[in-house]
Amino acid sequence: MKESGKKEGAASSSSSPPCAACRLLRRKCTHDCVFAPYFPPTQPHEFANVHKVFGASNVNKMLQEIPEHHRGDAVSSMVYEANARVRDPVYGCVGAISSLQQQINILQTQLVITQAEAMHLRVHHTASSNIIESQAKYFCDMDMVEHTSYGDSMRSC
């Protein structure tokens, strides 16, 4: 989520330029403008897309219903959605959701296959260790039996 709607500009005074929203809507940007903290005049495209997709009136209503400390995140997510909808008018950011879900399915399949392979190798590894151990023990025992029978009991494993 690259788009940002964090507070970058303050509500406009008579001396400062109007926020991107008020400039686009051609209205006076007052000190209590709900858009000004999130749509600074330096980023006009962000509000343009949000306005095109959600409508300024809807965004205004939605922001009023959200506690002030969550409004920055709400604007960020709306900017993200609006940009996605402008890029892809058919699927919008739902296209990204489908794509991420496909990636998850692929990763889950790869993980299951790799886990099965690791399990298979682990079983083989244990079996091999047992063979090495028992093989060594077998030949060691054989050695002792043979050397004892030939009167050489000094050698041991």
Place this chain on the structure above:
Amino acid sequence: MKESGKKEGAASSSSSPPCAACRLLRRKCTHDCVFAPYFPPTQPHEFANVHKVFGASNVNKMLQEIPEHHRGDAVSSMVYEANARVRDPVYGCVGAISSLQQQINILQTQLVITQAEAMHLRVHHTASSNIIESQAKYFCDMDMVEHTSYGDSMRSC
């Protein structure tokens, strides 16, 4: 994506009930209503959320700009986004995107760890096979040397 905006109702005639959009907007549903094919009267909540989030006018404009054979998918994705925004006014469906991205990060980490484990086991497996082989060969050779020195050259591996 469970929400569906596929064609389920046809444009309303004078005898059939108005589509969910025209009913909510309290207007006459004509035979060329752009909403009627995608917002049947049986699913009023879908249009209510789309209207609340995007605004009927914006949806109308967006649908007009999309080829007719893509409009069903466009409505489906807008219904999905609108429902997500109503459920979560701060993050909307961007919350789902963040959650999916986190799942992808977790799966990628698990996959890298499991792949490394499998690689480690594969190397050990090959080393163990070589040990078993060389151990067997060593003891077999020792056997032959010893048995030959004791005059028993009949035993071989």
